[in-house]
Amino acid sequence: MTDASAPPADTTLTGAGAPPAPAYRVLAQFVRDLSFENPRAPESLRVEGKPAIDMGVEMSAQGRPDGLFEVDIKLSVKASQAEQALFHVELVYGGLFQLQGVREQDIEPMLLVECPRYLFPFAREIVSKQTSDGGFYPPLLLEPIDFxxxxxxxxxxxxxxxxxxxxxxA
Known part of the structure; x- marks a missing residue:
């Protein structure tokens, strides 16, 4: 049974003439670049204890002539133990976004905070899968990032x- 008084899910409840609420649409997601190195395999797979993890995060965004925006997250994760490299994962994961109702001064924070926040769980899964496929157990699960x-x-x-x-x- 449906509630006939409820508006359809895709309508906006803004008043007449009111600007639409700021929003973005994800049109595509993609791996732009992916690299996994396991330089000491198979010896690196027998390591006891917890390795030291060095992680880097970069975000970038650029506009396109068609009015859409490309946003990339670059994750670089290096694991080592006793100064021996275990693995190195580099991932550039991107998305194609369309912004709607976003004020000019809010475009940059939307592209460098909200869009990466959306992309991160997918990039996290790829890093986890790469470390698992590389033979490391348990696989590396990245902590949430405060973009x-x-x-x-x-x-x-x-x-x-x-x-x-x-x-x-002066």
Whole structure:
């Protein structure tokens, strides 16, 4: 039984003339680049204890002539133990996004925070599968990433770099 008074799921409940709520649509997701190295196999598979993990995260976004945006997350994960490399995974995972109702000043945070937040679980699964396929058990499960904190730190770093030359000229 359905509720006849409920609006269809795809309608927006904004008032007449009100701008639509900010949103994005994911049009495609893809692996742009993937590399897995296991330089000491099979000896690296017999390691006891927990390896040291060194992880890097980068986000990038660019507009396209058709009005869509490409967003990439680059994950680099290196595992080592006793200064011996165990594995190295590099993944660039991307998505094609369409933004709707996003104000100009909110485009960059949407592309570098919300879009990567959407893509991350899929990239996490790929890294996990690669480490599992490489013979490592248990596979590496990346912790959730705070993309907003990374974005804010990046903005502060850019602002500090812009202020540093000005301070040197005074």
């Amino acid at each position: 907003a904190a990374i974005y804010m730190a990046r903005r502060q770093q850019q602002q500090a770099q812009m202020e540093a030359p000005a301070a040197g000229q």
